[in-house]
Amino acid sequence: xxxxxxxxxxxxxxxxxxxxxxxxxxxxxxxxxxxxxxxxxxxxxxxxxxxxxxxxxxxxxxxxxxxxxxxxxxxxxxxxxxxxxxxxxxxxxxxxx
Numbered sequence: 001x002x003x004x005x006x007x008x009x010x011x012x013x014x015x016x017x018x019x020x021x022x023x024x025x026x027x028x029x030x031x032x033x034x035x036x037x038x039x040x041x042x043x044x045x046x047x048x049x050x051x052x053x054x055x056x057x058x059x060x061x062x063x064x065x066x067x068x069x070x071x072x073x074x075x076x077x078x079x080x081x082x083x084x085x086x087x088x089x090x091x092x093x094x095x096x097x
Contacts, residue, residue: 024085031078038071 041047041063048060 024081027081028078028085031074031076031081034074035071035078038067038074042067042071 047063047067048057051057051060
């Protein structure tokens with residue numbers, strides 16, 4: 001069975017094959033919004049109250065297994081898109097007269 005190793009370069013190639021253009025500003029905004037929403041669900045009882053209201057209160061014990069990895073993924077997304085936008089802006093600034 002073939003192992004799939006997902007890194008940034010392979011992800012960029014996949015996006016290019018599909019014809020998807022990565023916009024660093026939109027990616028950064030998605031990363032920040034995802035981080036804020038995940039932190040709200042993690043740090044406040046909003047999600048626990050909502051799950052209890054719809055009858056899924058038994059799931060609340062497993063929320064940390066989903067929310068903490070989601071938080072890490074959104075933080076990595078925001079950080080990498082910010083870093084890429086800074087790299088691309090520094091390249092554009094150096095060629096201008």
